[in-house]
Amino acid sequence: MSAPRAHLETLPRGLQVALALGLLALLGFPLAGSDFYVQMVARMMILAIFAMSLDLLQGVTGLVSLGHAAYFGLAGYALAFVTPGGEPVSLWWTLPAAVGASALAALVIGFLVVRTHGIYFIMVTMAFAQMLFYLFFDNKVLGGSDGLYINFRPDAAVAGWLPFDLENKLVFYYFTLFFLVAVYTFLRRLLWSPFGRALVGIRINEHRMRAMGFGTFGYKLGAFTLAGALAGLAGYLWGVQSGYVNPELMGFHMSAHALMMVIPGGMGNFAGAIVGAFTFELLLDLFKDLPAVGGFDLGKHWQLSMGLFIVAVIVFAPRGLLGLAQRSAPASAETPPGEPP
């Protein structure tokens, strides 16, 4: 049998070119797409940021969380709380505040959960997310099951000058694209940094990491907090786009949604998370439009088609869709000193 293989970390040249072309397509898309599709792609980009934040935990550090949506939803709620009913708030402090709120929640919860391993980690992350879900679901003060409206998009004005207006859908699209590229670039750098290498080491062999002197608790807590903060960034953008938050954003389904974007895409390199997010959302759109076949409404039961797709990917491409790209590249046991993306 072949020796165990690492996640795909160094992206083959062809994949890098494909990603660059993808970026060009995203840059030009609003020229071709209708308003509806521009908003849909913006939503995909937001979910791609969310998926990348989970990939930092799951693909890189090996911490499988089933409660990652908690930090996504919290930032959206943070924006809803600070936005008054009759006027917009400034982007410049609400964005850091919302991201900070998610990071703080991740730091506190992470302090308790990163001591656990494997299945226990999965269970406690889920338990904390469910606690937050019901806290918001059952409290009228926090919006209750109906959620909260965000009547105005945050205001980007600096001392009376407005560099861009988020009420404009096109502006919001490029605003989101900027963050997609920024988060991807940041995480790719992080992957090859001393901190990132330590996280990879923890995923592969935490025991040996400790024997070599790494305080793995601190590293895992750092990763958990950072992943929470980035999920918060995505949640903030979600709140801005939809103008509405509800407890579902931090619910179990949302956490599972993120997992189902990361796993089929290919873990541990962030590009897979983006590919996974776009694929998942496109298929979702496709499957929901499927016609009824002999009295069975395929569109309504889109989960069936999606489930088959996920199973197919896991069977035929166990390393994710991006793993397929590597299979066609010359198989090499070597890990070349990593190329930046």
Place this chain on the structure above:
Amino acid sequence: MTMSLSSDASDILLSARGLTRHFGGLAAVQQIDLDLSRDRIHAVIGPNGAGKSTLTHLLSGDLPPSGGRIILGGQDVTGWPAERISRQGLGRSYQKTNIFAPLSVWDNVRLAAQSRSPQAWRWLSRADGCTAVNERAERALELAGLQSRRRTMAGAASHGEQRQLEIAMTLATEPQVLLLDEPLAGMGVAEAERIVELLLRLKPGRAMMLVEHDMDAVFALADQLTVMVNGQRIASGSPAVVRTDPLVQAAYLGADE
């Protein structure tokens, strides 16, 4: 580098007293006293199940002791977690190869070297761009004789190379006290000779504990010998003396192997 003529108290880098570990009703290690001195190799031998590996786990912090004390570099480290003991200057290798199989040989050693780096928490600088870490990893790789295999994926390296890698990773943290748990396990004669030479080269400046079944290697390397049977120390002293101990001959050397 000074060669000490005698091992006085100041040269004792690790000292265990009354070290004990129970697993349920089983006393895997009972009341073990052990000193590791600079420039000396202390071999621990005994039949399978004697508690040698458990003793190593206790000293390295992989397992907390049920009783006794461990003094490392003048500091009481009893009950410390493994990462703190490692940072206090102790390095260990594992009997069962314990490496980062999907990473290259170089990345394994570099990661070990990084554990002492003040840059270890940096998020944006490149890990392979840190000169001090690279140099430390390079030294360890060279000592273990693995320079030509740096690009090989660790999991695909030969068994002997993986054993060398075990040692290289341990050396990359620059420990003063080195615990080697059966470094020759499963090695061919030529490979074993290479490792024996390596261990002799590592002796100056370090205190080493060697758990090993290969008696030729043990008598070639050890300055001091402790024999364990059923978790207990039945003899300790210079190899020449221990070899002739009737208890040892009865319990171990004569009976086993």
